[in-house]
Amino acid sequence: MTLKRDARGTLRDYKREYSRFQSSKKAKRDRAARNTARRRAEREGRVHKGDEKEIDHKNSAPTDNRPANLRVVSRRTNRAKKENSRRRGSRRNRSSWGL
Secondary structure, three states: OOOOEEOOEEEEHHHHHHHHHOOOOOHHHHHHHHHHHHHHHHOOOOOOOOOOOEEEEOOOOOOOOOOEEEEEEEEEHHHHHHHHHHHHHHHHHHHHHOO
């Protein structure tokens, strides 16, 4: 077992996490699409390495790299968007169960 401390200091088993979540075909395809969008934006001069900007997919589909679906936002904004969508989803799930 490969236990290492993450940024928060908690121990994690990275090999198991990779094999469960990050090495699936869908995860690899999505990661490649996100990287492609980032490289394209770098070539266009919209983002630069180390500028703490991220490429946001407006419709949350990382494989949809049409220019109309992409925008440059700060890392904080993009991560907050992800957290908010998770919260909304959990509320939606609770309401569907009548809780």
